[in-house]
Every structure is written in structure tokens, then in C-alpha cells.
Amino acid sequence: MDKAKRIGILTSGGDSPGMNAAVVSVARCANEKGLQLMGIKRGYNGLLGLSDRPEDDIEYMAMETVLDIMDMRGTYLRTARCLPFLKPEVRMEAAKSLKKQGIEALVVIGGDGSYHGALELCKLGIPCIGIPGTIDNDLSYTEATLGYDTAVNVCVEAVRSIRATSRSHDRPAVVEVMGRNCGDIAMRTAIATGAEMVIVPEMEWDMLELADRLRYLIQKGNTRATLIISEHCWHKMKPFDWRKVIADSGRIIHEDDPLNSERLALVLKLLCNTESRATVIGYTQRGAIPTAYDSAFAFDAGRMAVDLLTKDVASFQNGYAIGVHDGRVYSTAFADALDENRKKFFDEDLYHLINRL
Numbered sequence: 001m002d003k004a005k006r007i008g009i010l011t012s013g014g015d016s017p018g019m020n021a022a023v024v025s026v027a028r029c030a031n032e033k034g035l036q037l038m039g040i041k042r043g044y045n046g047l048l049g050l051s052d053r054p055e056d057d058i059e060y061m062a063m064e065t066v067l068d069i070m071d072m073r074g075t076y077l078r079t080a081r082c083l084p085f086l087k088p089e090v091r092m093e094a095a096k097s098l099k100k101q102g103i104e105a106l107v108v109i110g111g112d113g114s115y116h117g118a119l120e121l122c123k124l125g126i127p128c129i130g131i132p133g134t135i136d137n138d139l140s141y142t143e144a145t146l147g148y149d150t151a152v153n154v155c156v157e158a159v160r161s162i163r164a165t166s167r168s169h170d171r172p173a174v175v176e177v178m179g180r181n182c183g184d185i186a187m188r189t190a191i192a193t194g195a196e197m198v199i200v201p202e203m204e205w206d207m208l209e210l211a212d213r214l215r216y217l218i219q220k221g222n223t224r225a226t227l228i229i230s231e232h233c234w235h236k237m238k239p240f241d242w243r244k245v246i247a248d249s250g251r252i253i254h255e256d257d258p259l260n261s262e263r264l265a266l267v268l269k270l271l272c273n274t275e276s277r278a279t280v281i282g283y284t285q286r287g288a289i290p291t292a293y294d295s296a297f298a299f300d301a302g303r304m305a306v307d308l309l310t311k312d313v314a315s316f317q318n319g320y321a322i323g324v325h326d327g328r329v330y331s332t333a334f335a336d337a338l339d340e341n342r343k344k345f346f347d348e349d350l351y352h353l354i355n356r357l
Contacts, residue, residue, distance in 0.1 A: 006036040006059070007309060008103040011075040012043035012082075012110035012117070015286050016133045016147025018294035019075040019109050025065040026107055033310055037061040038103055043110070044082035044117055047094040052092025058101065073287050079110075079168040085117050095124035106311045107302075109133035109146070110337060115321060119334040122319040129305040130321040130334060131298075135285055138182035140344040141337040142323025146301070148185070149293040151178065151285040159226060159283050163193065166224035172214060172268070172276040176261040178229045178285050182344065185285070186230035190354050197227040198354050202346045205233070207240040211271040213355065218274060227268075234259050242267045300329040 011019045017326055023039070030037045039061045040046040045296025046057035069076040084090045098106065098121075105127040108118040111134035118128035132139050135151035155177045166173045175195075179185040180183040190198040196217055199205050210227070217225040245267050257263070265278035278287070290298065301322045308320050308331060321337035323330060336342075 005034075005104065006102045007105045007107065007233075007306075008038045008040050008098065009077070009107040010040035010043055010046060010109070011077045011079045011133060011323075012108060012114035013079060014111070014134060015075045015079050016134075016135045016145070017073070017150035017286065017288050017290040018146040018298040019077075019079075019133050020069045021295045021298035022109050022131050022133065022146060022302050023061070023075075023077065024066050024070045025299045026305055027061050027063065027302075029303050029306035031063060033306060035310075037066075038101070038104075039077050042078045042080040044085040044094065045080050046077075047097050048082070048084065048090065049097075050191060066349050071289060073289060081113070082117075088120075091117070092124060095121055098126055105129070106248040107131065107305050107309075111136070111145075112139060115139075115334055115338055119319055119338065122317055122334065127309060128319040129308055129325070129331075130319065130323065130337070131273040131301045131305060132323055135178060135185065136180045136182050138180055138344065139323070139337065141321065141332055141339075141344040142325070143327070144293075144297065144324045146294055146297055147286070149297075150288050150291045151185055152188045152192070153291055154288045155185060155281055156192045156286045158284070159189055159193040159195065159228070159277070162279055163195075163224060163226055165278070166226065166277070169275070170223035172218070172223070172225045172227070172272075172274055174229065174261050174265040174268070174276060174278040175228045176229050176231060176278070176280045178281070179232075181232050183233070183346070184245050186228045187347070187351065187354070189229040190226075191350070193203060193226065195226040195228045195354065196222065196357070197225065198351065199227070199229040199233045199236075200346075200351065201230055201233045201236060203237060203244050203348070203351055204236045206238045207242060207267065208271075211268060214268055214272050214274070215274075218272065223274075229264070242258055245270050258269070273282070297324070297329070304329055304331060 132145040137148040318333040
């Protein structure tokens, strides 16, 4: 494409640490090349004027504004999911809106859903570059996503504190971390903290085997053993009537009550006769200041995004997604990044080792 005079940037889906740093990098590199950067608020909603104040949905990212958001938590541009964007006619309207405002290209910071939207805009003549902004690290084409390292560090710090108080009270701990359908945060946290057990969505697990493992650890003198569980792992549990265990203890449990970390801790308490406690780390994983790794990744990804948009490439029909391969930042077509045949590597040997040592 010819050098764009005005490009847009948005953050979409769940927020992740480092999104602001990526916006700053794009803004600085665009400014060096004489481009204007327009910030689009609340993801794809900002292209459609769906907010309460549509006139504020798109703003010029002046350098004095940009430099103030580098270390800001969350995302300055706000973020949201946009279900109407799934409709072809809505995407067509968004493409027309971008062209009408002179925005010739778009940088999208988000996960796989955001990438699918960007790919559709590419087909409508809007060149798009994707930066993987999600703490889940669930995109198969890249070794790391923006915010993943920060989320892991938040979890590690929390688990270290929990293990300290667990040791003080001789209590096992159940700690739930985020990750959607990917267990990378849980695995990395377990490794870094010396946790003795981990459950992830990639692997089937057995409640009775878990209880046997905890009893074994307690008998060996480990009264503060830690179980790290990744959200959305419940469907991988082998059939077990955990509600009966709770009901037999005289506690009230209903048929529609789902299994969660608190109820899991209770079941282990009843099965193992130990005072286990549950903690859900939650959204602190998203709202932290980015680590040095995520900040550096954001800078490198922003630089590459602007470089791609200002080069005379043959075609932007498939767009580009930026990722990490062998420790280096690289770019690949959206179609390759979103290829459903690509499976994210999961280290089963490491998983079994954590649960065995």
C-alpha cells in the first residue's frame, strides 16, 4: 500500500497489561514517519458510534497525550466486545466509516476474536495489523502474548504470599488463576512457586486421585501443599459425585450449584480431613503494571506494525499478525495465525512432573 497519512488503533476484547505501551510505541513510530494516529475507543464499537458519546469515539493521539499513558494500568482507549461486528453489513459500515475519516489502516490489539474482525476488515480494503493482547497466551502462532508475562508475575507473587500463610497455619491451598481455555498461566505459576499440584483445561483429571495426592503430601509432612487450578478446567474432571460428599457432611448443596475453587477446597477438606482454603486471584492479573518483558514486547510489536504499514507490500488482503517465534518478534498472515489446524503446544511431561514430585 502507499504510505498512509492517517492510521487507527484500537484495543479489543479483554484488557491486558502492556496495551498502553503498545499504543505508545505505535504512536511514536508513526510520528517519526509523519503519520497521524487516531485512537478508537472501546474496540470495534468505536467504529460504529455505539457509545453514549459517539463524538468521543475517535481521537487524535497527540504525543503529549500518548507519553502520559505509557505506564498507565488498563487500556487508555478502553475495550469492549462488539457482537454486532459479527454481521457482514455492520463490518461494511465500519469500513466505510474508517475511509470517510481518512483512516487508511488499522492496528488491532486483542485476541483471536479481535483478529477475526481485523481479517474481515482486510477483505473490505482496510489493511490491518494485529498485536496479540491477551493474558491467556492462547494463540497458537506465538510463543507469548502481550500481558501474559505480567499475569504470571502477579500470580507468582500472590501464590508465594499464600504459601507463606499456608505454612504458618499448616493448611493446604487451592489457588485459581485465569487463562480461559489455556493452562499456561497455571503451569508457569506452579513451576515458579514450587506448587505440588496443578489442574489445567488441556488435561483430564480425577478428584479421587487429587485427594490421594494431597493425603500423600500431608503424610510426608507437607501440610501447606498448593494446588493451582486454571479457570474453565471443570469440564475435564472425570465423573465424580462431589455434591454427595458435601451433602453427606450436612452442608446444603443444590443440583444446579457448579463446581468452583471454593467447593473444590471443601471437597478436599472433607476427603482428606484437612483445613484447605481457596483463593481466586481474579482480575488483578489484568490490571497490573506491565513487566519489563511485556513493555519491551509492546515496543517491538508497535515498531513492526508501523513498519509493515509503511512498506510497499504486494497485498494486505490477509493482513498481518505480530507474534514471537524462537524469542524474536515476527509477523505472519492472519490466516496463518488463525489456522484452526495449528495446535498450541502443551507440555504433558512437565504437567505430570509437577503433579508427581
